[in-house]
Structure formats: C-alpha cells, structure tokens
Amino acid sequence: MPGYTEAKSAAPEMALALDIFSMPPSYDGLAIHRIPLSTDIIPVMPMKTLTPSKSKLNTIEAKRIMTVLDEAIQKVGLVTLMSYVESHPDALEGVFPEDLMRAIREHLDIGQVFLEGASNLQEKQKLLEEKKADAEEAWCRDRLMSIELYKANLWPLAHQFRDSTKAILRLLSSQSQIITLLQARAPGRSRGAQRLLEALIELRGYLFEKLLTSPMEVREKNQFIQDINRRNERNQEVIDALQAELAEVLKNKEAEVEKENFVIQELKNHLHQVFKFSEISLLRTKQEAEKQQKVDYRASQARLAKIQQEILTLRSQYHNLVMENREVEQALRKKKYKVETEIENWIQKYDMEMGEKQEEYEDLESIHKEEKLQLEELKERHAVLVEEFSQIRAESEINSKKRVEAEREMVRMVRAATLIQAVWKGYLVRSMLRSKKKKRGKGKGKGKEEKGKEKKGKGKGKGKKK
Numbered sequence: 001m002p003g004y005t006e007a008k009s010a011a012p013e014m015a016l017a018l019d020i021f022s023m024p025p026s027y028d029g030l031a032i033h034r035i036p037l038s039t040d041i042i043p044v045m046p047m048k049t050l051t052p053s054k055s056k057l058n059t060i061e062a063k064r065i066m067t068v069l070d071e072a073i074q075k076v077g078l079v080t081l082m083s084y085v086e087s088h089p090d091a092l093e094g095v096f097p098e099d100l101m102r103a104i105r106e107h108l109d110i111g112q113v114f115l116e117g118a119s120n121l122q123e124k125q126k127l128l129e130e131k132k133a134d135a136e137e138a139w140c141r142d143r144l145m146s147i148e149l150y151k152a153n154l155w156p157l158a159h160q161f162r163d164s165t166k167a168i169l170r171l172l173s174s175q176s177q178i179i180t181l182l183q184a185r186a187p188g189r190s191r192g193a194q195r196l197l198e199a200l201i202e203l204r205g206y207l208f209e210k211l212l213t214s215p216m217e218v219r220e221k222n223q224f225i226q227d228i229n230r231r232n233e234r235n236q237e238v239i240d241a242l243q244a245e246l247a248e249v250l251k252n253k254e255a256e257v258e259k260e261n262f263v264i265q266e267l268k269n270h271l272h273q274v275f276k277f278s279e280i281s282l283l284r285t286k287q288e289a290e291k292q293q294k295v296d297y298r299a300s301q302a303r304l305a306k307i308q309q310e311i312l313t314l315r316s317q318y319h320n321l322v323m324e325n326r327e328v329e330q331a332l333r334k335k336k337y338k339v340e341t342e343i344e345n346w347i348q349k350y351d352m353e354m355g356e357k358q359e360e361y362e363d364l365e366s367i368h369k370e371e372k373l374q375l376e377e378l379k380e381r382h383a384v385l386v387e388e389f390s391q392i393r394a395e396s397e398i399n400s401k402k403r404v405e406a407e408r409e410m411v412r413m414v415r416a417a418t419l420i421q422a423v424w425k426g427y428l429v430r431s432m433l434r435s436k437k438k439k440r441g442k443g444k445g446k447g448k449e450e451k452g453k454e455k456k457g458k459g460k461g462k463g464k465k466k
Contacts, residue, residue, distance in 0.1 A: 062211040080193035100171045107164040114157045
C-alpha cells in the first residue's frame with residue numbers, strides 16, 4: 001500500500017500511529033448476529049452498550065492514523081482505476097497531460113517486463129516441482145540457486161514498478177480535475193479490486209470505532225460480552241432441555257406415524273376396490289363412445305358429400321377464371337412484344353449514332369496526337385534556343401565587364417601620368433627658383449653650375465615629354 005509506506009517513513013509520530021493501528025484488538029470480538037434467538041433470554045438494547053460515547057477524534061495520533069488510512073483508501077481507489085488506462089492507453093492520449101502520459105507509458109513498460117519475469121519464474125518453479133522427484137540432488141540445487149538468483153534480479157523491477165506507481169499517484173493527486181476525468185471515463189473496477197476497497201472502507205469504520213472507544217468503554221464492552229456469553233450458556237442449557245423434549249415428541253410422532261401407516265394401508269385397499277369399479281364404468285363408457293362414433297361417422301359422410309359438391313362448383317369457377325386470365329395474358333404478351341420491338345429499334349439507332357460519334361472522336365484524337373508531337377518538337381527547339389541565348393548573354397556580360405575594367409584601368413593610368421607630370425613640373429620650377437637665388441648670391445662660377453643643372457633638367461624634361 002503506497003500511502004501506508006510513505007506515511008510510515010514521513011515522521012516518528014505517524015510511525016507510532018501506524019504501529020498502534022497494526023496492533024491486534026485487546027479482546028476477541030463476538031458477532032451479535034450469531035447469538036441464538038430461539039431462547040427466552042434476549043439482551044435488552046445491546047447496541048447502545050457497543051456504540052462509542054464520542055463521535056469525533058480528540059487526539060492528534062488518532063487523527064493522523066485516520067488521515068493515513070483515508071489517503072491509503074484514496075490511492076488504492078486511484079490505482080484500481082488505473083487498470084482502465086493500462087488496458088486502453090490510447091483512449092486518453094489527448095486528454096491527459098504529456099508528463100502523466102509519459103509516466104503511464106513507462107509504468108506499463110515496467111509492468112510488462114515485471115509480469116514476464118514473474119511468469120518465467122513461475123514456469124521455472126513448476127518445472128522444478130515436476131522434475132524434483134526424478135532429478136538428481138545436484139541438479140535440484142543448481143535449479144534452486146538459479147531460481148533464487150532470478151528472484152533477486154526481479155527485486156529491482158518490483159522497486160521500479162512501485163516507484164512508477166508512486167510517481168503516477170503523485171501526478172494525479174496534484175491535479176484534481178484529472179482524477180475527476182478518470183473517474184468519469186473509467187467504466188468501473190474489477191470484482192477483486194472492489195472487494196479490496198470495500199474491505200478497506202470496512203477496516204476504516206472498525207478502526208474509527210476502535211479509536212473512539214476509551215479504555216473504560218473497552219472494559220464495559222468486555223463485561224457486556226462476558227454477560228452475553230453467560231446468557232448464551234444459559235440459553236444453551238434451555239436449548240438442551242428443548243432438544244430432549246423434541247426427542248420425546250419425535251418418539252410420539254413415530255407412534256402416530258405407525259398409526260397413520262395403518263390407515264394408509266386401509267385406504268389403499270379401498271382404492272383397489274375403487275379401481276375395479278372404475279374399470280367397469282370405463283367399459284360402459286367405451287361402449288357408449290362407440291355408439292356415438294357411428295352416429296358421428298354418418299353425419300361426417302353427409303358433410304363430406306356436401307363439401308365435394310362445393311369443390312366441383314369451385315373447380316368450374318376456377319376453370320372460368322383461368323380462361324379469362326389466359327386471354328388477358330395473351331393481350332399483355334402482344335403489348336410486351338410491341339414494346340420490346342420499339343426498344344430494339346431505339347438500341348439500333350443509338351448504336352449507329354454512337355458509331356458515328358466514335359469515328360469523329362478517333363479523328364479528333366489522331367489530330368490531337370499530331371499537334372502534341374509538333375508541340376514537343378517546338379518545346380525542344382525552344383529549350384535549345386533558350387540555352388544558346390543564355391550562353392550568348394553570359395559571354396556578352398563577360399565582354400562588357402572586361403571592357404569596363406579596361407576603361408577604368410586607362411582612366412587610372414591617365415590620372416597617374418597627369419599627377420607625375422604635375423609633380424615633375426613643380427619640382428623643376430622649385431629647382432629653377434633655388435638656382436636663381438644661389439646665382440645671385442655666389443657669383444658666376446656657381447652660375448655656370450646652375451646653368452649646367454638647368455640644361456640637365458631641361459634634357460630630362462624633354463625626355464619625359466617624349
């Protein structure tokens with residue numbers, strides 16, 4: 001039970017409450033309905049003594065115990081309803097959340113593996129029991145070891161199955177609308193699950209009454225049950241006395257039965273005499289019946305003649321009706337032949353028109369095929385022309401790009417040449433100005449040198465211009 005185990009590990013107080021819950025009762029209960037009621041000693045209002053004086057729990061431990069049991073009953077109810085989801089996993093695919101459906105699928109996979117393992121274990125145990133008498137001791141020991149090892153391997157699957165059940169219950173308890181939807185969709189529980197749930201509810205009522213009962217009330221109940229037992233003993237004594245009286249009455253009854261048997265024998269003899277008298281009366285009745293049969297036979301012969309006359313009349317009427325119906329049938333056959341002839345003419349006319357239409361359709365179809373072939377040839381020519389046009393266009397684009405690049409390169413070269421000439425002219429002007437200044441300052445010797453430099457500069461300028 002998941003709720004029980006979780007609550008027991010939750011807190012020391014809860015564990016103490018569950019230990020109190022698991023304790024056996026302090027007295028052996030006696031079912032009141034089993035007390036024989038055929039005596040003259042009947043307890044006066046026994047249920048008032050057995051009913052607790054309190055109607056609510058006062059201690060925190062008792063309330064915790066009832067809370068744990070209520071939670072366990074609720075979870076057992078949800079687990080028993082999960083059998084519908086296990087047998088119909090696709091029915092609630094789009095209704096439940098994705099995490100819940102994923103947990104349910106994992107739970108189903110683990111449960112399938114666990115069931116297969118359990119069935120294999122049962123088969124191994126059954127095989128061991130069948131061959132245990134004839135097999136050797138060493139083989140049996142090996143089989144037992146393998147079975148124990150298989151059981152040990154099944155324990156992790158059992159724990160996984162328990163954990164997956166807890167996870168599903170945790171997801172269901174967090175969303176109340178899903179629980180309501182599951183209760184509305186599930187058709188019901190199995191018979192065993194319903195009995196388990198009813199037993200838990202009955203256990204809750206018994207435990208609730210047990211927790212409401214104080215020690216004083218327990219002693220009073222024990223005293224009351226002892227009084228009941230004593231009364232039962234006295235009633236048993238009365239029953240024994242009544243049984244003795246019954247034996248005496250049975251003996252008297254047997255004597256009366258013997259007397260009745262004698263009377264029955266006399267009545268049988270009288271019945272035999274009545275039987276003989278009835279045979280005589282039966283013979284007389286049979287003779288009277290034969291006379292009545294002869295009278296009835298003569299009457300039936302008269303009725304038979306009358307019925308035969310009626311049959312002859314009806315046969316003549318039947319013959320007349322048959323003749324009339326044959327004439328009507330002949331007229332209908334002529335009409336049917338006329339209609340069939342018209343239908344055949346219409347069918348021939350329809351076949352002629354459809355033949356003409358078919359020939360016209362075949363001519364149009366041949367023309368359509370020729371035009372379709374021409375269209376395919378034109379499409380092929382068009383595809384070739386499109387490919388050539390694309391090649392020519394690509395080549396023209398490449399040539400235009402090359403021409404633009406050449407023009408740009410020419411412009412750059414012209415600009416570079418113009419810039420170089422401008423720089424060189426500026427350099428010549430500055431060198432001439434410097435030479436003039438030096439010539440004025442130093443004299444003729446330096447003037448000659450400047451003239452030589454100017455000539456060299458002019459020569460270089462002329463070479464540049466060329």
